[in-house]
Amino acid sequence: MSPLTxxxxxxxxxxxxxxxxxxxxxxxxxxxxxxxxxxxxxxxxLLRMRRDRVAGTYGDHDFLLREVCERLADRLLDVRRQFxxxxxxxxxxxxxxxxxxxxxxxxxxxxxxxSSRMARAAAANGHQAVVADEExxxxxxxAFDLVLSALSLHWVNDLPGALxxxxxxxxxxxxxxxxxxxxxxxxxLRAVLTQAESEIVGxxxxxxxxxxxxxxxxxxxxxxxFALPVADSDTITxxxxxxxxxxxxxxxxxxxxxxxxxxxxxxxRDVVMRALEIYSDRFARPDGRVPATFQVIFLTGWRPHxxxxxxxxxxxxEARLAEALDTKEKPAGDKAAPNPTGPRRR
Numbered sequence: 001m002s003p004l005t006x007x008x009x010x011x012x013x014x015x016x017x018x019x020x021x022x023x024x025x026x027x028x029x030x031x032x033x034x035x036x037x038x039x040x041x042x043x044x045x046l047l048r049m050r051r052d053r054v055a056g057t058y059g060d061h062d063f064l065l066r067e068v069c070e071r072l073a074d075r076l077l078d079v080r081r082q083f084x085x086x087x088x089x090x091x092x093x094x095x096x097x098x099x100x101x102x103x104x105x106x107x108x109x110x111x112x113x114x115s116s117r118m119a120r121a122a123a124a125n126g127h128q129a130v131v132a133d134e135e136x137x138x139x140x141x142x143a144f145d146l147v148l149s150a151l152s153l154h155w156v157n158d159l160p161g162a163l164x165x166x167x168x169x170x171x172x173x174x175x176x177x178x179x180x181x182x183x184x185x186x187x188x189l190r191a192v193l194t195q196a197e198s199e200i201v202g203x204x205x206x207x208x209x210x211x212x213x214x215x216x217x218x219x220x221x222x223x224x225x226f227a228l229p230v231a232d233s234d235t236i237t238x239x240x241x242x243x244x245x246x247x248x249x250x251x252x253x254x255x256x257x258x259x260x261x262x263x264x265x266x267x268x269r270d271v272v273m274r275a276l277e278i279y280s281d282r283f284a285r286p287d288g289r290v291p292a293t294f295q296v297i298f299l300t301g302w303r304p305h306x307x308x309x310x311x312x313x314x315x316x317x318e319a320r321l322a323e324a325l326d327t328k329e330k331p332a333g334d335k336a337a338p339n340p341t342g343p344r345r346r
Contacts, residue, residue, distance in 0.1 A: 022110065024140045041157050041210065043260045044114065044135065050254040051092075051115035058093050058118070061252040067236060068179045068296055069096040069150050075177060075298065076104035083146035083175065084108065089166065090134055090152020094122030104146060113152075134162050139169040146170075149178035151296075154211050155258065163224035163299075173305035176226060182233055182295035183213040188283050189246065189275075189292065193267075196275035200268070209257055217297050226301025227308055233297045239289040243279040246292045247272075 054061075073096065076083075082105030088096050091111035100106060111122045111129040123129035132138055134149075134156050147166045156162045166176055197205065212220070214233050221229035240246050250256050283290050302308060 021140055022143045023138050039157060040260045042155050043258045044133065044155070044157070046258045047155050047254075048114045050256070050258065051113070052117045054252055054254040055093060055115060055117035055121055057252060058121070058254070061249055062093070062095055064236065064238065064253070064294060065092060065095050065151055066099065069099045071234060071296070072096065072148065072150050072177060072179050072298070073099050073101070073103050075300070076100075079104070079175065081105075081175070085144050086110070086146035086148060087112065087139065087144045087169065088122075088127075089137075089147055089149040089178075090114070091118070091122045091129065092150075092152070093118050094125040094127065094129070096148060096150050097122065097125050097127050106146065110144075137162075137165040137169060139165075141168045142171045142174075143169050144171065145174050147174070147176045147178075149180070151179060151181065153178060153180040154209070159212060160220055160223055163220055163226070167225045167301075167303055170303040172303055173307060174303045176221075176299065176301045176303075178299045179296050180299070181211050182217075182297040183211050184235070184293060184295035185211055187293060188279060188290070189243075192243075192275045192278040192282065193271075195278055196271050197267075200271050200274055209259055212297065214295075214297055217299055221299055221301045224301075225304070227304040229299075229301040231297060231299055233295055236294045236296060238292045238294065239285070240292060241289060243276045243290050246290070 084105065084107040086104065086106045086109050088094075088109060088111040091097065091113045094111060097109055097111060100109070109127045111119065111127055112132040112134075113119045113122065113129070114131070114133050116131045119129040119131045134152060135158060147170055149166070153159060153162060163176075166178075170176060197203070214231060217231035218229050221231065238246075240249075279290055280288075285291070
């Protein structure tokens with residue numbers, strides 16, 4: 001099955017027979033011509049090119065994505081709901097579709113990716129795939145029962161905006177379930193690159209991409225309008241024979257840096273060799289293997305609906321907190337007695 005191509009800024013280019021009510025034509029500036037007031041952290045064109053480049057061999061290096069997809073799909077087992085129409089946002093080569101195995105009661109799965117080659121590979125699994133950008137989603141409001149996303153949103157410039165678009169694409173009481181890399185990801189590599197470049201060059205260039213912190217994630221979900229937002233994290237540690245294998249994997253995954261303000265000069269060989277030396281010295285286990293840490297943040301939220309649990313009105317409680325804590329309740333106007341000795345230093 002060939003992917004259905006959607007080009008941002010030129011309308012969706014989809015005929016009514018193939019699109020149904022899933023797509024809406026959007027006339028927006030192309031991703032390279034973003035508004036002046038928006039922050040461009042990542043070079044999305046470079047990201048697309050790198051995903052295109054690795055699409056043919058991605059299956060040899062997709063172990064991390066498959067592990068995350070399996071954990072993401074398992075979370076659907078905890079939800080007693082059926083989601084007939086679902087979207088896989090940032091589908092890579094269709095790994096999540098292969099691992100769902102009927103979980104969530106998904107009858108129709110639409111896959112989308114910024115890379116046309118990855119979308120084409122994803123379409124080979126029998127599910128329809130489209131080429132679309134997570135920053136400019138062409139999907140109609142209220143189109144899907146479920147939106148899934150695995151390891152793609154950490155490359156989005158405007159994460160709050162992307163979450164808002166995903167929220168709008170859901171039907172009322174629809175579920176959003178995503179996994180993205182968090183702030184502790186590859187802290188070992190970040191530390192050794194910084195030290196090596198500082199030692200040899202005398203300064204540090206941006207090399208590792210910024211990612212969202214766990215404490216910020218739930219707030220972003222709430223800001224996007226999701227009800228019952230939850231953010232939690234898992235840590236996945238991969239052990240390599242040597243640090244060079246990690247760098248090879250990151251390149252083959254299309255996960256090397258796409259920072260917009262990155263240095264255009266390749267990292268010097270002596271800096272790389274020094275970084276690998278520091279990595280082994282600082283982090284190697286007794287057997288010589290070195291760890292690479294990936295923090296995966298899972299986001300869960302619902303599009304609001306009247307059937308969902310609602311907070312109680314203030315003052316509607318039927319029991320007092322003081323009774324549950326076996327303590328004495330004081331009126332709000334009372335103040336604690338002053339300490340005659342004054343404040344103490346700890």
